[in-house]
Amino acid sequence: FGEDEWLWPQDPFMVDRILYVPLIKVEPVPRMPGAFKFRSAGHKLARIHHYAEADPNRWRVEYADLTPGIPEGVEAFATTSVVFGDHVYFYPLYRGAAGLGNILARIPANRLDDPAPAIEYRTRDGRWERRPDPAKIGIVLDAAVSELSVRRHPDQGIWVAVYLSVEGHGRRMLYRTADAPEGPWS
Secondary structure, eight states, X not given: OOTTOXXXXXXXXXXXXXEEEEEEEEEEOTTOSSSOOEEEEEEEEEEESOOOSSOGGGSOEEEEXXXXXXXXXXXXXXXXXXXXXXXXXXXXXXXXXXXXXEEOEEEEGGGTTSOGGGOXXXXXXXXXXXXXXXXGBOEEETTOOSOOEEEEETTXXXXXXXXXXXXXXXXXXXXXXXXXXXXXXX
16 A cells, blocks of 8 residues: 555444445554564545445545544554444544543544544543543443454344453453443443
């Protein structure tokens, strides 16, 4: 996607028969300690109107830059994507003034053509704000994971979050339940 630019796909979703693929822009950091020598350098949203072509290289992909709407401290915006009601919900991995964990963000489904200015974040006191005070961002899951699955199970009337444990290099699969996307989570 450019010199020294890689895009890491996150949890895709569909709205009005349009496929959206959230992407993390990653940059190499060769001197970084550990096995993963890269860092998050921004976020994009790929929009694909016509994806029926068997060869994805022939798809016409449009990109929206989400970065201007994402506060400092968000390392992975779309750890999971959930279309529910009039919004698309995300559980960004956050490391900042409010602590470490997964926060809750949403974009109105009718604003996906220009999503960055429409991103809202849930605060500790339950309000939705476009530019929240970093110390007031609400951590809804203390899992602190960059990849998870959150889905509503209507037959049971609950939400289920599934992810691999951070401890033990992901040797255990964990789950939590809630009555609403914002929790409280079990």
